[in-house]
Amino acid sequence: MEDVGGKPRSAAVAVGGSFSVEQPLWIAISAFRVLTLLYAIGRYAQHEQHYTNMLGAWIYMGVLSVWTLGTVKVFWSKEHCGRRWLFADLALVVLGILLTRAFDAPVYVHDGDVTLPTIRAAGSVLGFAAYGGWLPAAFAGTVVGVANVIEAGKLDSSNLHNIVLLLLSGVAIGFVIDLARKSEETLARALEIQAATRERERLARDIHDGVLQVLSLVKRRGLELGGEAAEIASLAGEQEVALRRLITSGLGPAEPAGPVRAAEAPVDPSTPQDLRILLAPLSDQRVSVAQPGTAVLLPAQAASELAAAVGAALDNVRQHVGEQAQAWILVEDEPDSVIVSVRDEGPGFDPARLAEAEREGRLGVSQSIRGRLRDLGGSAEIFSAAGQGTEVELRVPKQRQQSRQ
Secondary structure, three states, X not given: OEOOOOOEOOOOOOEOOOEOOHHHHHHHHHHHHHHHHHHHHHHHHHOHHHEOOHHHHHHHHHHHHHHHHHOOOHHHOOOOOOHHHHHHHHHHHHHHHHHHHHHEOHHHXXXXXXXXOHHHHHXXXXXXXXXXXXXXXXXXXXXXXXXXXXXXXXXXXXXXXXXXXXXXXXXXXXXXXXXXXXXXXXXXXXXXXXXXXXXXXXXXXXXXXXXXXXXXXXXXXXXXXXXXXXXXXXXXXXXXXHHHHHHHOOOXXXXXXXXXXXXXXXXXXXXXXXXXXXXXXXXXXXEEEEOOOOOOEEEHHHHHHHHHHHHHHHHHHHHHOOOOOOXXXXXXXXXXXXXEEEEEOOOOOOOHHHHHHHHOOOOHXXXXXXXXXXXXXXXXXXXXXXXXXXXXXXXEEHHHHHHHO
């Protein structure tokens, strides 16, 4: 279906699949057309003696009655009412306005006698409003207004008042319809996302309770047995990591394993981004990621920078502890901040070495980690001691990020 301008018309979404806020309006418009028809017939019968061509006027009222009653079902819903029906209805009421000048006595026309369709013309304007929004309503109201000026032969305060009221009511209702359509589409999309998220969480729970536990058991027992069983354990471990990544990324295609690097940020830096998706590629057989079951949202730029800092911390583990070193990532989504901890069980180091490394021009920690967090308004704390491993705690405040949007 098309709108008045010929552009594709977006059908309103029935929220929950059974109801649309537009439908009651279409029913009201259909009822309004019938009631205003009865009013127009009564007004003409009251002023019949004013007309020099009473037969012609009655014929028009009969045609208008047959048309209005015959199209009740057409104007009952947006699915049946198309552009041709609306233009035909508008043409009929405009014809009635112009015939008033031909059928009514000149003296009564000059005195501002009501037109044949009278307020029935407003039904056409409302139909355009419900069909296409405020712009088609303004078009139909303008056509009716011009016809009224031609019928009266002048633009006076009386018909100007009526034209303004007609335009304002049509445009206002059209604007409300536009907002209603957008609200319905937004709500329907939100319900779809909610349903998809619930299904994803259900599948994730089932997979975690079944497949992942079996793979984890095979990996552990295979490593204990050694030999060929160790090869099977290795394969099971790889599949466990891939499956966890698949679940975390929303049941989408898992990214291939590769060097420890964060995913690229979306183009819009203020778009909310789930940090879990950015951290998922960092998980492998040597890196375990523990994070909430619900989305950890930050502005895309902040999430990307935080994930990059985590990647830099893991690079340090590889460099200073060894390529096969084990590391653990813990994500905590608190009310006022997001905290990511990266821990290893390496030999640790004297914290005084960080300042010494910075003086020597080695800026991995000061720029890649602390510099990123400083730019985000957060902090990076490093805890280490000889023989006790190292823990990097990255904290990004949510309030600071929201104020930047």
